Amino acid sequence: MADNSHKANKSSPPFKGGESAKRRGGLPRSKEKINNLPHLKTFRKELRNNLTPAEAKFWKAIQNKNFEARKFRRQHSVGNYILDFYCPSEKLAVELDGEVHFGDAARQYDYERRLFLEHCGIKVLRFENKLVFEELEWVLEVIKSNFGWSERLDNLE
Numbered sequence: 001m002a003d004n005s006h007k008a009n010k011s012s013p014p015f016k017g018g019e020s021a022k023r024r025g026g027l028p029r030s031k032e033k034i035n036n037l038p039h040l041k042t043f044r045k046e047l048r049n050n051l052t053p054a055e056a057k058f059w060k061a062i063q064n065k066n067f068e069a070r071k072f073r074r075q076h077s078v079g080n081y082i083l084d085f086y087c088p089s090e091k092l093a094v095e096l097d098g099e100v101h102f103g104d105a106a107r108q109y110d111y112e113r114r115l116f117l118e119h120c121g122i123k124v125l126r127f128e129n130k131l132v133f134e135e136l137e138w139v140l141e142v143i144k145s146n147f148g149w150s151e152r153l154d155n156l157e
Helices: 005-009 019-023 038-049 053-065 104-119 129-134 136-145 149-156
Strands: 073-078 081-087 092-097 123-128
Touching: 038 073, 038 081, 053 081, 053 092, 053 129, 053 136, 081 104, 092 129, 104 123, 123 129, 123 136, 129 136
Parallel strands: 092 123
Antiparallel strands: 073 081, 081 092
16 A cells, blocks of 8 residues: 555645634635645645655546546645645545545544535545555546536535
8 A cells, every 4th residue: 555654744734814714714715816825836746746656546547638528636725735636627626545544633634624625615535545556447437426516516405
């Protein structure tokens, strides 16, 4: 299994924002820029240049609109969170998790992170690294089945 310990030590902190964000509990205003904040640029680039083996295999399957003609980005940030992969047209984040995500502290962090991203209108799908190697087609099918999730949600309301 891939060693993701480097990610655990460099995990992105929750969005803090300025004074206006503090009044709203740290959540951004709809017009505030929250994607790819400049202070995370170097870190995002470092992560893109040092993909885990699972991330590299997954990226090869989805890059250049190879998967369902959808554009995915690697190491895209929303607020102060850096997503492994993000499909802007679908508002869908894909996270690949190694063993570091199975502890209680990591689970709590991932839960808070998911809540923030959902507030921003982004759905998060999580997969264990080993599934990318053992069941890549299944992982891709699960992702595909979530395309259009926000439209389906809108139709229910």
